[in-house]
Amino acid sequence: MSRRPRFAILGTGNSGQAFAADLTLKGYEVHLAELPNFADTLHAIERRGGIEISGDAATGFARPKLLTTDLEAALEGVHILIFGGSAFAHEPWCRAVAPYLRDGQYILFTSNFGALRFRQWQQEWPIRADVTPVEAMSLIYATRAPEPGRVVVIGVKSHLPAAALPATRTPSFLELMKPAFPALVAAENVLFTSLNNLNPIVHPPMVLCNAGRIEATGGQGWNLYQEGATASVTRLMEALDADRRALMQRVGLKSLAFKEAFGVLYRDYGVEKETLEATLRESPIHSDPAFPAPAQLDTRYLTEDISFGLVPWAALARMWQQPTPTLDATIQLASVLVGRNYWDSGLLPEHLGLAGMAPEEVLAWVR
Amino acid sequence: MSRRPRFAILGTGNSGQAFAADLTLKGYEVHLAELPNFADTLHAIERRGGIEISGDAATGFARPKLLTTDLEAALEGVHILIFGGSAFAHEPWCRAVAPYLRDGQYILFTSNFGALRFRQWQQEWPIRADVTPVEAMSLIYATRAPEPGRVVVIGVKSHLPAAALPATRTPSFLELMKPAFPALVAAENVLFTSLNNLNPIVHPPMVLCNAGRIEATGGQGWNLYQEGATASVTRLMEALDADRRALMQRVGLKSLAFKEAFGVLYRDYGVEKETLEATLRESPIHSDPAFPAPAQLDTRYLTEDISFGLVPWAALARMWQQPTPTLDATIQLASVLVGRNYWDSGLLPEHLGLAGMAPEEVLAWVR
Incomplete structure (x- = not known):
């Protein structure tokens, strides 16, 4: 896997826009994906040509490589999927991306037992690809989007524990992610991250x-x-x-x-x-x-x-x-x-x- | 027992002052009593010469027959004791008046299981006098005392269930009390009044x-x-x-x-x-x-x-x-x-x- 990962950001809420803009301005290839039924914000971003970000993460105008509701295209060639939205959306999002997941990909949840649930769905549905769910203890950004395509980052966490499931895969995930997010540190396991959500x-x-x-x-x-x-x-x-x-x-x-x-x-x-x-x-x-x-x-x-x-x-x-x-x-x-x-x-x-x-x-x- | 009862009001809080002033202005003989340790308000009332009451119960200046910390004097010749204060004070007040209670007296609590507790104390301490505890479903007045000796009644309940313990004694209590408080009506029993406190x-x-x-x-x-x-x-x-x-x-x-x-x-x-x-x-x-x-x-x-x-x-x-x-x-x-x-x-x-x-x-x- 390349030392410079490519990202798919799942969802165009406040966090999704912040992730997409911040990573794009850091020089990463970013695919920003939305479900067809919730594509209004995505279309507004398309009309603007990108996302204006200000505040504590980065400042500038970011043009992600891809803005799409085509999830197959969104996941193509991607190393890390990031899901920053509500835990209520974990399940519909995972169902939607399931057919396009590929061996070796990581999917990052921001706490709320996302990783354990994903493993359960892998068994139940099932999902055959060897995807590793990862969980951070919380969101990395405190952020608000005053309008579609404009995001203000009020705070960025400076120390954020994260773990893969199983935890033996945490080091290889962090190796990929830390250049983009130096605040990430290894947590003991995903039970720790879900039980330490603040x-x-x-x-x-x-x-x-x-x-x-x-x-x-x-x-x-x-x-x-x-x-x-x-x-x-x-x-x-x-x-x-x-x-x-x-x-x-x-x-x-x-x-x-x-x-x-x-x-x-x-x-x-x-x-x-x-x-x-x-x-x-x-x-x-x-x-x-x-x-x-x-x-x-x-x-x-x-x-x-x-x-x-x-x-x-x-x-x-x-x-x-x-x-x-x-x-x-x-x-x-x-x-x-x-x-x-x-x-x-x-x-x-x-x-x-x-x-x-x-x-x-x-x-x-x-x- | 006289058809025109004499009252001892126990405590000089908002409710005690309202009871004392209202009953006095209604022409009843009222003894307003306070425990020696809490006599500041009583002394202030003594200095004023009485209690000024306004609002929904009565308007005027009331001079109770007796203002005292001598509980023996306060209970002498009294038919009904009224306790309008906090349920926290039920026990210390009952201990204080216990030696001076006389056969045939009623003691009125305003809910909070006052009657059942009194019967329990009668057995435990014991209290030998044949006193009947009575309980109203709540306070009769919504009242505030902006200063000692001046009380404002914001509301008077228009329908207030009350019961004696045992309930067989409720009619004789109400016969004595209803001329002063027509809002009082017979409740089934003191369990009803304590379980219906709002x-x-x-x-x-x-x-x-x-x-x-x-x-x-x-x-x-x-x-x-x-x-x-x-x-x-x-x-x-x-x-x-x-x-x-x-x-x-x-x-x-x-x-x-x-x-x-x-x-x-x-x-x-x-x-x-x-x-x-x-x-x-x-x-x-x-x-x-x-x-x-x-x-x-x-x-x-x-x-x-x-x-x-x-x-x-x-x-x-x-x-x-x-x-x-x-x-x-x-x-x-x-x-x-x-x-x-x-x-x-x-x-x-x-x-x-x-x-x-x-x-x-x-x-x-x-x-």
Whole structure:
């Protein structure tokens, strides 16, 4: 495989546009792909002739090599597929690209058990190509797209653990990726990256504990982090985090406390303060006006982070008789507030290929 | 017993002052009592010579017959003791008045299992006098005291169920009380009044779902009902209410849905609207500027309503294998947010003399 990988970016959301523009300006060959039903943004980018990027990743106008809804063409000759969108879209995207996957390709998910789910689909559907799923602990960019073809990167993580499944393939993936993304570091395995995702710790408490204000204001006139991450709200984050860390300990994985992990991810920005409350409320990235509060409750801040974060954590813990009282209570209250049962849309051990497995069996499987 | 009862009002909080002033202006003999350690307000009232009351109950300047910290004098010749303060103070007050209680007296609590606890203390301590505990479903006044000796009544409930323990004594109590408080009506029994308290349904959801805003603003600049009781917050109230009503059904008691009960309690004010959200947000009583949001989380809106409302409900339900998922989740999240375990301060079946009793045994006991 060439030392200079070619990329397919799957999806034209904020992250997809940021990946495509950043990698293109770094000199890589990039294919930006979209599903035909969601091609409006792709067509807008085609009309502009590319993507204007500004902020912390790169500044300039990027013309990706290929903008397409033809997934076969998008994957042709590509070494790394990057999927930056919502975990809800993992499954439809993987179904769509499945016929065109080729031996030796990597597909990068940004947490939410993407790698374990992919391996499960490879068996179920099946997918015959020898593709390696990889998972980063979170998105690399904090980014917003004010209009199609223009993307503003508010922050770039400075230290982002990632692992392949199996983890024995992590070094060869990082060798390909690190020139483009020096912030990537080897994680122990994909269980570590999925159990260390920070979004489910930080987002649901802010939304639940500010539900009245979100609905009364439509998210206008205040910043979710600056005004919403108060002392009691951060106590809820730390209690969720304690449940999560107890689960990681149950599996024999080292864990980083949320407060420290959040600081590490944004190390270059001096985000970390004495208290978690100060860290979140005074963060220059998250108090940026481009980083608005959600306009209603039913957004990815709950829907994605609970279905693909808190629910699978709580479900694995339940399978291993590990109590997670605050995870359970948060899922229940969010379900009531939004009026949907998040257990119905959430990932369960069977969706991860882990049903009935003991912790040590799971560890052996991801190694 | 005289047809014109004499009253001892226990405590000089908002409600105590409202009871004392209202009953005095209605021509009753009132003894207003306070514990020596909390006598500042009482002394301020003494200096003023009485209590100025305005608003919906009465208007005028009331001079109660007796203002005292001498509880023996306060209870002398009294027919009805009224306790309007926090459920946290039930026990210290009952200990303080225990030596001076006399046969034939009634002691009125405003919900929160006051009557069942009193019967339990009568056995434990013991109290020999044949005193009848009575319980109203909630406070009769919505009231604020802007300064000691001046009280503003924002609302008076127009229909307030009350019951004695045993319920066979309810008619004789109401005969004494109804001339002063025509809004009082006979409740089935004290289990009904304690399980129909509305505060634990309405208060904790508004506080938990506006926790960030309460802490970020100190409760200033917005109204908890008008801006805090949004659609999702009222969904949480209705889910708590569903758990509560399932518990009442388990005991064979009829229940009134929170939404309807809230309207009934404030019937004369036209509070009830099409949706619970509209009822609460547009209530002229609760959006009154004198009805402020709490300045921090750790107030009676959580502390009293969870310890003496949600916890005993959930604990009784647990004893009877009745699932209450939203009650349990709310208690857990409130405990985490405030940093205290509400189960430690909350009422359990053994505090109510109900440990190990089946629903039908409890019903027989309160009849």
